[in-house]
Amino acid sequence: MQWRNHSNSYGIISIGLHWLLAIALLAMFFVGTWMVDLSYYSEWYHRAPELHKAAGVVILLLMVVRLIWRWSNPRPAPLGKVKWQNRSAELLHQLFYLLVILIAVSGYLISTAEGKGIDVFGLFTLPALNWQFELQADRAGIVHKYLAWAFMLLVGLHLGAALKHHFINRDNTLKRMLKPLKGDIHADS
Template sequence: MQWRNSSDRFGLVTGSLHWLMALLVIGLTALGLWMTSLTYYSPYYTSAPSWHKSLGLVFAALLVLRLIWRAATPSPGHLASHKNWERLLASGAQWLMYGAMLLIVTSGYLISTAKGSGVSLFGWFEVPALVSGLPEQADVAGAVHYWLALGLLALAGLHALGALKHHLIDKDNTLRRMLGMRLLNATENGK
């Protein structure tokens, strides 16, 4: 598998970023929902939010890297077999997910810095609080963070269902291109 995207498949960097970020979306959502249910007496009351914030910073860095990589390495085009509505839906969902991820990261940062404290990355260093003290900053950012995270999870679920539909029902190369699998038929890619 090549590092960069080609005209007919995604490269190793794009695929790795895609799957790592997918795991982080699921993990961060689960961790976020779990940690908000913890009581003051839970042994994880302080460690769970620290892990969530640190992993959120890792996710933010990966998101920036992914957007830079996307600009530097164009994605393969849609398959010739894709219908116009599928192309529009896929592109729309993809940009909605990017927008949601950016807003989730930003709102998470605003929650964490609302009282003027920076955000620690696993205790290695701290990302400073550049914005703090806005009216109801933590509450507003918290609501945005929560609802967008659930929305992103739903969109990602639809994205996964679409990929499975292409793989199992349409039997095309949509999912194979992201997994680095052997492509079924090179002429299908619109060449």
């Protein structure tokens, strides 16, 4: 089993972090859109936001791990031959990382607007800042919402590009993010 990335393939750590974060971030988006419409009398009215906050902290920590892993491993060369598409793919990934961090920061500002920290599944509490700004929860909430929607638009673009590579280009771009590939992987294999 290949743990680390190679010049032509992703390792199991990169693949695992990719899919774990992908599932977690999609779940967070759908839970977030669901919970804002909960009635005060719903049994989830208080519980869902607490879980959402705690999961957000864990996701941010996983994103930091993913970035460290990405910076400490070789990245497989792109299989596409069109330079602007390869550059666009790199830019898209950088935007993903930036958006996840900004979504987490805006979520933190919403959650700590009343000066209380975030309880992370009873393991630890992420403290609030010693200062808050006027209408912090409202302003950060608007930013959080639009960043989350922007993230989802990029997810759609990313998914479309992966499917294009798989069905039109018929290269291994998608396959190598599903499992480590053995041997010399070429764009036409």
